[in-house]
Amino acid sequence: MIPSWQRSSQGVPRAEDEIASLKTQLSSISDLQSTRIGEAVAAARDEMAHGLAGRVSMVAELLTEIGGKPENSMLNLAEIQANLEFIGLLRGPEPPDLPTEIEALCERRRLIYDARDVFGDLFDRVREVLEIPEVSVTVVGTVVHDDEVDDETDEEL
Numbered sequence: 715m716i717p718s719w720q721r722s723s724q725g726v727p728r729a730e731d732e733i734a735s736l737k738t739q740l741s742s743i744s745d746l747q748s749t750r751i752g753e754a755v756a757a758a759r760d761e762m763a764h765g766l767a768g769r770v771s772m773v774a775e776l777l778t779e780i781g782g783k784p785e786n787s788m789l790n791l792a793e794i795q796a797n798l799e800f801i802g803l804l805r806g807p808e809p810p811d812l813p814t815e816i817e818a819l820c821e822r823r824r825l826i827y828d829a830r831d832v833f834g835d836l837f838d839r840v841r842e843v844l845e846i847p848e849v850s851v852t853v854v855g856t857v858v859h860d861d862e863v864d865d866e867t868d869e870e871l
Contacts, residue, residue, distance in 0.1 A: 769843050776840045792826045 796819055803810035840846075 773840055773843050776836055776843070789826060789830070792822060796822060 800810075800815065800819075803815065
């Protein structure tokens with residue numbers, strides 16, 4: 715028999731009431747904890763998705779700004795344009811003022827190299843955004859191929 719001091723006012727043992735109450739509280743706390751964990755995981759996923767979307771958007775903008783192979787194209791087009799202008803001067807009725815032409819070509823070369831540096835900076839920013847490490851050729855141990863040889867091979871195919 716249960717002593718009277720352990721009984722509730724309705725005759726039910728107090729320990730059992732307390733155990734049931736504690737079980738209910740524990741269940742509620744566990745549910746609350748699971749809910750909070752789920753919310754934290756969802757928030758972290760959203761934050762990661764937004765961060766990745768921002769990085770991808772920035773890279774897309776940079777790649778659009780950079781284009782295909784603009785560095786080589788820029789240099790080739792500038793060289794062709796300079797050659798055509800120089801040929802035009804040589805064909806003209808008066809001989810060209812060579813010192814002036816040399817000065818103009820040197821200025822054009824400076825602008826081309828400035829554009830190449832801008833391209834390099836944009837490409838470096840793409841590497842940073844994508845977190846691509848720079849690897850030197852000596853570390854990898856690869857052989858550097860001559861682009862002209864590769865181009866000739868492509869044309870033969």
